[in-house]
Amino acid sequence: MSDLDQLYQDIILFHAKAKHGSTLEGNPPEAGAAVGQSHQLNPTCGDEITLRVETKDGVISALRWAGAGCSISMASASLLTDLAVGESPAEFTKMADHFREVMRSRGKIAADEELLGDAAALSGASRYVARVKCAMLAWVAAEDALAIAR
């Protein structure tokens, strides 16, 4: 697989269109849940996301976002949604820390598929310095939102 095909694997292109969790509008948070919301912008390309995390009974009970951007940033938000919901904040932090480490490794650190599931497919972006920010955008928003919800 070429670097480009590695970056744009079918699973990425699928999620870039499917956009799981892009349901922020019209869906207020559940009563009784702790809520945190974060807005992140990548000023160089205009990619933007507003992401809301709800926690209840010790787990991330809901994650919804609204955003616009390139296929990597959109796929990343979608994959993150699938991964994070149902996890405890501590488990999610572990995932996010590993994800960041992989993304900053310039392709040197392989993603742990046990931990990241399908989101491991995003590791192709780590070879492209300019795309790391795209992949990280939703994760930074989630970490930020979670810190507020806690």
Add this chain to the structure above:
Amino acid sequence: MSANSSPETAASQTKASTHADHHQPLDDAQVARIRNDFPILTQTVNGKPLVYLDSGATSQNPLTVMEAEQEFYEQRNSAVHRGAHYLAAEATEIYEEARANVASFIGADSNELVWTSNATEALNLLAYSFSNASVGQQQNPEAKRFALSEGDEVVVTELEHHANLIPWQELCRRTGATLSFIPVDDSGALDLAQAAEKIGPKTKIVAFTHASNVTGAITDVPALVALAKKVNALTVLDACQSAPHMPLDVKALGVDFAVFSGHKMLAPTGIGALYGRAELLNAMPPFLTGGSMITTVTMESAGYLPAPQRFEAGTQRISQVIALSTAVNYLRETGMDRIAAWEHQLGQRLAEGLAKIRGVRLVGPAPGELRTGLAAFDVEGVHAHDVGQYLDDRGIAVRVGHHCAQPLHRRLGLTATTRASTYLYTTTDEVDAFLAAVAEVRAYFGADA
């Protein structure tokens, strides 16, 4: 082709080149020869020959420019306008010769050209000088004419680069003046009918670009200058995308100020210029103050030198000035008319080719209409960042994003576009390779489905 770094030869070259047929564009053989002067263009990227279509952001340097810089450091490095020793005198002389040479390139006198780091700094110099004129007691009573206060207006356009927008926003914020803008229509073209309404008796400054770095449209400068003159407003021309690409005569255009960046015209980064009519520059308060711009200094106050020294505080960049002068010689020798005609052809080829690709929306003038040698576009269903990535994989370098023109993009209903921009070293084959690659993009990303 080799350019000579001596301004004397430059003058005779100018004369010689006026005899050449200026309306004839460069031809393929000439462009091939030009490319030999740009070693960076010979490399491969991702196993494919580099196709550099990002000269609108920054251009490449020919060997003569890099050699001139090196020669300066090997033979003449010294501070200018300071010291009495041989090297200092030598450096000062070539520094001032370079100023005369670059000034003549844009039709200005040498005391009308101030060196800056780039166009952004030149625009900030203007805005802060006007800001300084707006507060407190002026040493020079003539500076009053630049003072702004509540009720005054600064007019820009909706398609400006942020560099020609934000300094004016800030100037207005500091002085209480109002910023207004000439809007663009749905195609991104300036609405000149509205310009006549926006530029009124309260207007003090009209700042606009000569050529858009996004749409490639060329502004009707005489029309805007006429409107500004009617109300005695100062005109500021952003020549970043014109000085490198077409003959430029600031006097013929009748603008009061103009700015450009060397790195977009075959020179290194770190050097740009502000042109201002001598009478205006000499009445303006300084922006940066310190050494080299003063006459008599006491513990209480200082007197200032006339322009351009007044605006060149501190030890100046010298090798960059020499490099820019050498770049200007290279452009002049090649012939600005011929470069403009060549890029006009390339721009048309880009516009026509892009307009034919299904799902591609060309921004700016339609094919056949006047545009510079660049084209920005949107690919339906594929984000510009992904388009750029796909092209990069093919060795093709383009710019993606809002190109420092967020308001224009917003007005056109876009957040980001892809832009291909050409220069004198761009071949038709490169444009064709780019068009072929763009035609593949939607299929690759499944946007056709």
